[in-house]
Amino acid sequence: MAGIYIHIPFCKQKCHYCNFFSLASRKNQSELLEALKKEAERSRSYLAGQLIHTIYFGGGTPTIYPAEKLQEVLETILVNHPAQPAEITLEINPEDVSKEYVEALKNTGFNRFSIGIQSFFEKDLLWLNRGHSAVQAESAVYRLQDEGYHNISIDLIYGIPSLDPGQWEKNVERALALKVPHISAYSLTVEPYTALDILIRKGKLERPSEEASIAHFKMIREMLKSAGYLHYEISNFALPGFESMHNSNYWNGTHYLGLGPSAHSFNGISRQWNVSRLDDYLTKNHTGQPCFEIETLTSEQRYNEYVMTSLRTSKGCDSQKLSDLFPFRKAEDHSQENSRFQKATKKLIERDLLREENGIFFLTDEGQLLADGVAAELFLSSDRDRSL
Ligand code: SF4
Structure with a gap:
């Protein structure tokens, strides 16, 4: 059993805290799709014929592409790798979940959705520089549920200075009210050289407090456990049977292949990571050169x-x-x-x-x-x- 991760680096705007490889530009969007298909073909032997059990489209924002374009990449993967995927996840940002988009998803193989909600309060979303509103966050979940999708995960961020304990409690209550079977909760961290880091150093934004973060974590842990969620990994909670199979791969040593710029792969012996520059990734793929660095693990x-x-x-x-x-x-x-x-x-x-x-x-x-x-x-x- 193994997994495949696909990294789509495009975003509509850059969130202040983000330290993933992501680009607030659409340049080379169609070239990337072709390169991903090519990489899926070239990396056929990486997992030594192991059956692919999970596939995860993350980013960035994969839903920058129409659903049928993502399906093309998915089909290329399924043609080139032996697969019986039980879980095919698509990461989506709330602003992309229009009625038309959800309808188009019906013609694809995606069966699990991970939505980056982060907060149900407008002021937090502005503080984080997210590209969606609080209303869009909730309607994204309802739209998917109305179309019959129930395997949904949402992400929340705690420790945001604009969040007081009462508001954090409300965020968790609203998450529970959505009746999604999976919730990931991450502490806001200030990574070096992110916009957040720079704005804090210039005194324009307040630094997150560790005490508040700890208090928020304790609160969500308590509330979700009382509501029947399993705390199956420090940042992840799921109703029984809805644990993320793909992310569990990372935690239990299962092998995985990463496609796309900056994506990581692991085959039990070595770890490799693709270049984190889009033009470099595209050129190397186009000319058939390796687009990764490799490290053999001791x-x-x-x-x-x-x-x-x-x-x-x-x-x-x-x-x-x-x-x-x-x-x-x-x-x-x-x-x-x-x-x-x-x-x-x-x-x-x-x-x-x-x-x-x-x-x-x-x-x-x-x-x-x-x-x-x-x-x-x-x-x-x-x-x-x-x-x-
Ligand atoms: S949507 Fe995600 S990947 Fe894109 S900028 Fe925001 S945090 Fe980064």
């Missing part, structure tokens, strides 16, 4: 990645699986590492950041607030450059 890197990603999920970090996947963990010359792992987990349990059940380690509610730091405590020595 077993230490893979080990640390397993610890990091598994701890973030409700399945936890399984000590036995760790030893099965990384036999060097059992070897004598790493016995020091093993005892270090035991000492580190013991300390984290004492600090109520970790709990253990039958050899599987889980973040506690407190531990979830310090997930990266907790994971770093369990890393193999060479990568232990962060601490709590």
Whole structure:
């Protein structure tokens, strides 16, 4: 089983906080579609014949294209890769969900939709420089539901300085009222060189507060869990049976192929990432040159990645699986590492950041607030450059 991700970098405007590879321009829009099809053909052997189980069109804003154009790319993928996709997701921005667009989707294979709502308050959307209104956010969900689509995920952002706790609670209530089976909630982070970073440094926008972010996270966790959602990954909540299969691939080490500028791929041995310049990507694809850089992962890197990603999920970090996947963990010359792992987990349990059940380690509610730091405590020595 494997997955394919397609990156469409075009956006109508650039959100202040965005650090994805995205372009507020439509230049080369049709050239990109042709290049994506070509890359889908050229990368036929990357996943070594594994059956494709999930496909995800993300960005950027894939819905900048008409539905039938996205379907063309999807068909090229299905012709060139052995696939029985159970989940084909399309990321959409609320302003694109017109009645006509939703009708056109009926002629495509998409069966799951992820909508970047972020907030139901106009002032937050302006603060973030989103391209849609609060009304459009809700009607996007209703339109899809009216057409019979129910496998819908929405994204919310917390920690926005313009959001007080009462308004954040209202955002979560409105998300619940939409009866969508999947909700992702992300903390607003200020990435270097984004517009948000620059505006904060110039004193034009307020810096998000960590305390507010923590309070918002605790509130959404409580409210969604009480409403029956499973908190299956730190930033993701789903009603039973609606966990994102594609994103779960990233967390459980399943192999995936990324198509499009800046898209990443992983085949268990190496990780590769496509160039993050559209013209470069187009030229290289056109001339048949490789359009990616590649890094072979050391077993230490893979080990640390397993610890990091598994701890973030409700399945936890399984000590036995760790030893099965990384036999060097059992070897004598790493016995020091093993005892270090035991000492580190013991300390984290004492600090109520970790709990253990039958050899599987889980973040506690407190531990979830310090997930990266907790994971770093369990890393193999060479990568232990962060601490709590
Ligand atoms: S819509 Fe998404 S990808 Fe586009 S600018 Fe906003 S955050 Fe970035």
